[in-house]
Amino acid sequence: MNPNVSHSRAEQAEIDASARWPVTVFLVSGLLWLIAGGALQLAANIQLHTPSFLADCAWFTHGRLAPAAQNALVYGWGFNAAFAFGLWLMARLSATTLRHGGWLFVAAKFWNVGVTLGLAGILGGYSTSFELLEMPKHVALLLLGAYALIGVWAVTTFSIRNTENIYASQWYLFGAAFWFPWIYSIAQVMLIRTPVRGVLQPVVNAWYVHNLYALWFLPMALAAIYYLLPKLLGKPISQYYLAPLAFWWFVICSAFAGGARLVGAPVPVWIPTLGTVASFSLLLPLIIFGLNFMGTVSGRFGHVGGSLSLRFVLLAMGGFLVNVILTLLLSLPRSAEIAQFTLLGTLRDWSALYATFTVAIFGAAYFFLPRLTGKEWRSSALIKAHFGATVVGLILLVIGYGAGGWQQGGLLNSASVGFADITAALSGWHMLNTVGLGVLLVGHLAFLINFVWIACPINSQGTANVSIPVPPALALAGKEGHA
Amino acid sequence: MKNGLIIFLGVFATLAVSWAGLLLGAHKQIGSLPQFKDPIEQTLNPAPLSGIADQGRLVYQDLGCATCHTQQVRYAGFGADIERKWGERGSFARDYIREQSVLIGSSRLGPDLRNVAARPYASAEFFHGLLYAPESVAPGTNMPAHKFLYEVRSLNGSQSSYKALKLSGTHAPAEGSEVVPTYRAEALVAYLMSLKDTYNYPDEQGLNAPAPAKEGGH
Numbered sequence: 221m222n223p224n225v226s227h228s229r230a231e232q233a234e235i236d237a238s239a240r241w242p243v244t245v246f247l248v249s250g251l252l253w254l255i256a257g258g259a260l261q262l263a264a265n266i267q268l269h270t271p272s273f274l275a276d277c278a279w280f281t282h283g284r285l286a287p288a289a290q291n292a293l294v295y296g297w298g299f300n301a302a303f304a305f306g307l308w309l310m311a312r313l314s315a316t317t318l319r320h321g322g323w324l325f326v327a328a329k330f331w332n333v334g335v336t337l338g339l340a341g342i343l344g345g346y347s348t349s350f351e352l353l354e355m356p357k358h359v360a361l362l363l364l365g366a367y368a369l370i371g372v373w374a375v376t377t378f379s380i381r382n383t384e385n386i387y388a389s390q391w392y393l394f395g396a397a398f399w400f401p402w403i404y405s406i407a408q409v410m411l412i413r414t415p416v417r418g419v420l421q422p423v424v425n426a427w428y429v430h431n432l433y434a435l436w437f438l439p440m441a442l443a444a445i446y447y448l449l450p451k452l453l454g455k456p457i458s459q460y461y462l463a464p465l466a467f468w469w470f471v472i473c474s475a476f477a478g479g480a481r482l483v484g485a486p487v488p489v490w491i492p493t494l495g496t497v498a499s500f501s502l503l504l505p506l507i508i509f510g511l512n513f514m515g516t517v518s519g520r521f522g523h524v525g526g527s528l529s530l531r532f533v534l535l536a537m538g539g540f541l542v543n544v545i546l547t548l549l550l551s552l553p554r555s556a557e558i559a560q561f562t563l564l565g566t567l568r569d570w571s572a573l574y575a576t577f578t579v580a581i582f583g584a585a586y587f588f589l590p591r592l593t594g595k596e597w598r599s600s601a602l603i604k605a606h607f608g609a610t611v612v613g614l615i616l617l618v619i620g621y622g623a624g625g626w627q628q629g630g631l632l633n634s635a636s637v638g639f640a641d642i643t644a645a646l647s648g649w650h651m652l653n654t655v656g657l658g659v660l661l662v663g664h665l666a667f668l669i670n671f672v673w674i675a676c677p678i679n680s681q682g683t684a685n686v687s688i689p690v691p692p693a694l695a696l697a698g699k700e701g702h703a
Numbered sequence: 704m705k706n707g708l709i710i711f712l713g714v715f716a717t718l719a720v721s722w723a724g725l726l727l728g729a730h731k732q733i734g735s736l737p738q739f740k741d742p743i744e745q746t747l748n749p750a751p752l753s754g755i756a757d758q759g760r761l762v763y764q765d766l767g768c769a770t771c772h773t774q775q776v777r778y779a780g781f782g783a784d785i786e787r788k789w790g791e792r793g794s795f796a797r798d799y800i801r802e803q804s805v806l807i808g809s810s811r812l813g814p815d816l817r818n819v820a821a822r823p824y825a826s827a828e829f830f831h832g833l834l835y836a837p838e839s840v841a842p843g844t845n846m847p848a849h850k851f852l853y854e855v856r857s858l859n860g861s862q863s864s865y866k867a868l869k870l871s872g873t874h875a876p877a878e879g880s881e882v883v884p885t886y887r888a889e890a891l892v893a894y895l896m897s898l899k900d901t902y903n904y905p906d907e908q909g910l911n912a913p914a915p916a917k918e919g920g921h
Contacts, residue, residue, distance in 0.1 A: 267847060268812065271837070275847040282847050283767025342767075349764040349806050378707070385705055395714045402718055406726070416730060418799040422807045423729050427721075435718075468713065475721035484777045485807060486794040488732055491725065557782050561773055561811035632811060635786030639814050640843025646812075647845070 232591075238317035239308045240592045242324040244675050246304035247585065249332050251668050253296025254578075258661040260289035265657055268650040279343045287354045288342045294352060294432070295335045295363070298573060300328075301581045302440045303370050306393050308588055309447055310374050313390050314381030318373065327369035334362035350411050350425050352432060357412045364405060371397045388446040388463045392439035395471060399435040403428055419487050423479070430478030433572040435471065441540065441580040442470075442509070445533055448583060449516045452530045453523055458515030459508070466508035473501040480551030483560060492551075499551040506544050513537055528603060532583030535610065539575025542618065546571060558633060563625030563649070570621065574660075575614055582610070582667070589674055598673040602666040609663025616656030624649025733796050739904050748902045749801045752894070757803070759894025762887050764804060766849070773808035774817040774898070790818035790900065795907040798900045813846060820899040828869065830892045831884055836874040852888035855880055 264286040266273050274280040311318045318324075338355030341347065346356040355363075374397040378390065407428035410416050416424060446463070450456050457463065479487075480495030517524075517534070524530050546568035549555045559565070586603070590596050597603055624646060631642045738747040752760065763769075777784040778793030785793070794817055799805045819825055832840040834849045853868070857880045866889075867881040876882050884892070 268845060271845045271847045276850055278766075278849075278851040281766060281849065281851075283770045284765075286770045287767055345765040347765050347767055349767060349769050349804070351809065354767075381707075386707060386710065391710055394710060395717075398711075398714050399718055402722075406722060410726065415803065417734055418736060418802075419796045419805060419807070420726075420730055420734060421805040424726055427725055431718075431721075468717075471714070471717050475717050476725065479725060481809065484781045485775050486796050486798065488729060488796070491729060494725070553781070561809060565809055628811075633783045635783040638843075640841070643843055643845045 232312065235311050235315070235317050236308075236588075236592050238319070238321060239311050242318060242321045242328070243304045243308045243588070243592060245325060245328050246300045246307070247589075247671070248675065249328060250297045250300030250304060251664070251671060253292050253300060253335070254664050255661070255668060257289050257292030257296055258657065258664055260285060260292055262654065262657045262661060264289050265650060265654050269647045269654070278345065284343050284345070284347065287347060287349075287351075288339050290352065291342060291354060292335070292339055294573065295338065295355075296332075298437060298577065299331065299335075301578070302396075302436070303328075303331075305444065305581055305584050305588075306374055306397065306440060307370070307377070308592070309389060309443060309584075310377045310393050313383070313387050313393075313447070314377050315383050316377060316380055318377060323369055324373060327366045330362060330366035331370070334359050334366060337362070348412055350407075350421070351429050353407055353411060353425070353428065357408070360404070360408045360412070364401060364408075367401055367404075371401060388457070388460075388467065389443035391464075391467050392443040392446070396436050396439040396443075399431065403431045403435065419485070422482060422485065423487055423491060426481040427478040429569075430481060431475065433569060434474035434477065437572055437577040438474075438540070438543070439471075441536055441576045444580040444584045445513060445536060448529055448533050448587060449513060451587070452527050452533070453516060453520045455516060455520070457512050458518075459511045462508045463512055466505040466512070469508075470502065470505035473498045473505070477502065477547070477551070480547070480556075483551060483553055483556040496551045496553070499547050502544055502547065506541075509540070528607060529583045529587040531607060532579050532586065532610070535614070536576050536580035536583060539571055539579055539614070543568065543571040543576055558629035559625065560629075562628040562632070563621045563646075563653075564629065565625070567618065567621035567625060570617065575618075579610065579614075582606070585667075585671075589671070593674055595674050597670055599670055602670040605666040606663045606670070609659050609666065613656045613660035613663065616659065617653060620649050620652040620656055624653070736797055736800055738800065739797065739902075739906070741902075748904065749798055749900070751801050752897055755890050755893040756897040757894075759890035759892065759897075760802060760804070762891040763894055764806065766891075768816075769806040769808040771808075771810055771812040771846075772814070772816045773811055774805075774815065775807040776815060776817050776900070784815060787814075788822065789815045790821070792900075792903065794900060795904060797904055797907060813844075816895065816898055818898060818900055820896045821901050825896065827892050827896060830895050831868050831888065832870070834888060834891070835868055835882060836870065839870060839872070839874040849888075852885055852891070853882050854885055855882050 263274060263280070264282060267275070267282045267285065271282075274285070275282075278284075307318060307324070334355075338359040341356035341359060342354050347354040348357065353360075374393060378394050381390075407424060410424045411421055411428075415421060446457065476498035477495050479491035479493075480499050481492075483492040483496070485492070524534060546564060550559050550565060550568055586597070627649070628642065628646055631637045631645060738749065740747055774794075776790035776792070776794045779785045781793075784790060798817075799807075829840055831853075833846070835853050836848055836850075837844045837846040855876050859879075863881045864883050866883050868884070870876065870882060
């Protein structure tokens with residue numbers, strides 16, 4: 221840290237100490253949801269090749285189980301994890317402690333009660349059936365109220381920052397903190413409180429779903445990558461001067477790309493066309509991200525073996541690339557004709573939520589948890605199991621959803637193939653996905669056990685057999701406001 | 704970037720423009736699409752849903768049918784929806800103004816349902832069979848059975864209900880009992896039977912038809 225500014229900045233240890241309990245609470249709730257949501261998702265996927273599985277109980281019929289799983293993963297795991305990571309990183313980069321953290325416990329409580337009620341609502345038959353807005357409408361108020369408490373923390377922490385510059389990760393965190401409540405309340409008002417008419421509803425829904433992934437989850441992942449790469453590699457982001465351009469270009473295009481989910485749908489044709497154009501414009505920020513990230517990694521590949529966080533970050537970069545490719549594939553009319561309505565659509569959303577966001581959060585968690593708790597990871601075998609399961613699961617699911625979806629699209633478009641034959645052809649892919657989801661679940665359990673070990677206050681000093689290399693000091697730290 | 708205010712204004716403007724441009728723009732364009740009055744028949748199209756069908760729409764919603772079924776027929780030349788006889792024409796925006804919640808769906812693990820009542824096999828009996836024991840009417844399907852929408856009751860010597868499902872083979876209930884739909888099942892089937900977009904609106908006819916083949920070749 222630059223000694224000239226250090227007196228006005230809170231010490232890193234002090235920041236970490238102030239963030240310790242709020243972050244732990246959010247992360248623990250998130251992980252429990254990740255396991256629960258993963259189990260629901262596994263069960264829902266088993267139903268696709270074994271339809272009699274849990275079919276006799278209305279609560280677990282596939283049409284309720286699959287959205288419940290998705291909501292548990294998005295609002296249970298995704299948001300809690302984003303809160304944990306975002307609050308900590310915002311405090312660190314703003315070089316200020318997280319103040320009055322007690323309120324965050326209240327917010328965490330309300331948020332998780334909201335998600336629980338929402339899931340019970342979906343399973344119990346009060347679903348609205350709008351994608352990612354299935355929770356009964358009164359739950360939305362609870363979630364928004366809880367979010368207000370959390371988002372305000374991120375914004376105030378940002379506004380009392382002690383740094384001169386604002387680092388790239390902060391742009392994304394600040395933007396996401398601001399965008400989510402807005403898109404969520406617009407969607408609630410326009411779809412559920414005072415519903416708009418006819419096909420405007422799918423337009424609003426597509427806009428919300430796309431923005432939730434592109435303006436909430438992906439920015440969180442990008443913030444993690446922008447922060448962790450220089451930290452772990454000990455060098456500044458290369459071509460950093462391009463990062464602002466990538467930020468603005470990425471968010472403006474993403475905000476308009478939602479219409480591409482409606483290619484061929486009975487909506488005014490300018491909506492999907494605008495979406496396609498906006499999706500294509502994402503290629504420019506993608507190139508800049510490539511220059512920023514790969515330029516930083518190049519020449520330091522030796523570090524990848526030594527740092528677990530770095531391996532997860534690289535995996536998340538791969539996930540981001542897959543997500544952009546699928547977004548393009550599903551928005552170009554020529555390929556969307558085959559790809560839309562298939563497992564490829566599932567893969568697009570899953571690659572944003574899981575392959576990019578979740579994997580980046582794992583990378584960040586392996587970095588910040590030892591610093592927050594002052595302990596080291598207990599079991600290197602569990603770490604290896606987690607990383608191995610993540611890699612294997614990702615590969616299996618990309619193949620299962622990707623190749624399966626492509627075959628499904630081809631069969632759907634040949635009118636001579638009966639529907640029973642499509643189902644039969646897909647059943648093998650569904651089984652492969654079941655295996656993939658099961659492998660991921662095992663990895664999550666390994667992470668949870670290790671997490672409990674490190675976070676549990678009763679456990680004194682972890683028996684450290686994995687050491688985290690202390691990253692070299694950053695030459696850029698003072699200049700870029702990098703705490 | 705050093706200035707927090709500029710970031711804030713930019714972040715604000717990005718979403719404001721997207722919301723106003725996309726959602727409000729679309730709302731201005733088609734937010735008040737009216738029913739079409741047929742000049743000869745003097746009927747309003749699309750006709751509103753009947754009461755029980757509208758309740759069935761709520762059952763469709765709460766069971767999450769949209770997880771696996773779309774309700775949008777793609778226009779000729781884009782996919783094989785017309786060739787699959789999922790509809791005689793692509794769906795128009797006007798078709799949907801009768802429904803309070805429009806669930807066009809995004810996954811086709813099951814077939815499209817927008818026009819399902821216009822297909823030759825469509826009948827209340829077929830849909831009840833499909834919901835109670837999918838394999839009995841659609842061999843090879845992976846649709847889950849919705850037995851919880853039906854009541855199996857013992858006849859105790861009395862006459863079988865006129866609503867009882869006609870099931871045979873392994874799907875039939877035990878001797879001396881019958882399977883009758885609950886009200887929810889009847890509403891859902893009424894909704895499915897209402898999914899029929901066969902009216903051809905003169906205004907929209909040209910919108911999503913394929914370009915006519917050039918004749919003469921000049």
